[in-house]
Amino acid sequence: SAVISQKPSRDICQRGTSLTIQCQVDSQVTMMFWYRQQPGQSLTLIATANQGSEATYESGFVIDKFPISRPNLTFSTLTVSNMSPEDSSIYLCSVPQTGSNYGYTFGSGTRLTVV
Amino acid sequence: AQKVTQAQTEISVVEKEDVTLDCVYETRDTTYYLFWYKQPPSGELVFLIRRNSFDEQNEISGRYSWNFQKSTSSFNFTITASQVVDSAVYFCALSGVSGGGADGLTFGKGTHLIIQP
Numbered sequence: 060s061a062v063i064s065q066k067p068s069r070d071i072c073q074r075g076t077s078l079t080i081q082c083q084v085d086s087q088v089t090m091m092f093w094y095r096q097q098p099g100q101s102l103t104l105i106a107t108a109n110q111g112s113e114a115t116y117e118s119g120f121v122i123d124k125f126p127i128s129r130p131n132l133t134f135s136t137l138t139v140s141n142m143s144p145e146d147s148s149i150y151l152c153s154v155p156q157t158g159s160n161y162g163y164t165f166g167s168g169t170r171l172t173v174v
Numbered sequence: 175a176q177k178v179t180q181a182q183t184e185i186s187v188v189e190k191e192d193v194t195l196d197c198v199y200e201t202r203d204t205t206y207y208l209f210w211y212k213q214p215p216s217g218e219l220v221f222l223i224r225r226n227s228f229d230e231q232n233e234i235s236g237r238y239s240w241n242f243q244k245s246t247s248s249f250n251f252t253i254t255a256s257q258v259v260d261s262a263v264y265f266c267a268l269s270g271v272s273g274g275g276a277d278g279l280t281f282g283k284g285t286h287l288i289i290q291p
Contacts, residue, residue, distance in 0.1 A: 102281045156221075162209055168218075170224060
C-alpha cells in the first residue's frame with residue numbers, strides 16, 4: 060500500500076497567520092483527500108484534490124480558507140489561511156489504496172494549535 | 175447525503191469479554207463501500223476492513239468479525255475475547271463511487287472502546 064509522508068507533524072501558530080501542510084505519497088495516485096479532526100471529534104472531509112483540476116470542497120469549507128495545490132500525482136498541499144483558535148485541529152491527507160479490498164491510507168497528521 | 179451513525183459513544187468491558195460496536199449508515203447510492211478504522215491513543219488511523227455494498231458475506235479475521243446487513247443498513251463489528259491492546263477509538267465510514275473512482279469518506283463519530291485488565 061502507499062506510504063504517505065506528511066509535514067509538519069505539529070505546529071503552534073499565531074492567529075491571523077497561515078500554515079501550509081505538505082503531503083508526499085510514494086506512488087502516483089489520482090485522488091488525494093484532506094480531512095480535519097477537531098479535538099476529540101471524528102474526521103470531516105475538507106476537499107478532494109485531483110491532479111490537473113481544481114479541488115472539490117465539501118459543504119462548510121471554502122477555497123479562500125483552505126487553498127489546495129496538486130501539482131503532480133504524488134504531492135499535495137493544504138493551506139490553512141488567516142487562522143483562528145477554532146482552526147486548532149489535526150489535519151490529515153489520505154489516498155485510496157489499490158487492490159481488491161482496498162481501504163484508504165492516511166498520513167500521520169498535522170497537529171495544529173492556533174494561539 | 176450520506177450519514178454514518180455510531181450510537182455508542184463509549185464502551186467499557188473487562189478483558190476477554192466479547193464486544194460489538196454498532197454502525198448504521200444512510201446513503202442513496204446503489205454502490206458504496208463501508209469501512210472500519212481503528213485510532214489508538216497514538217493517533218494514527220489503522221484500516222481494518224472494507225466491504226462492498228454488493229457483498230453481504232460476513233467476514234472474520236482472527237478475533238475480529240463484521241456483520242453487514244443491507245436490510246437494516248448496518249455494519250457491526252465484533253471483537254471476540256477482547257484484549258487491552260484493543261483499546262482505541264473505532265470509526266465506521268462510508269464512501270460512494272463516482273465516475274472518477276473512490277469518493278472521500280464520511281465518518282461516524284466513533285466509539286471509544288476501553289478494555290480493562
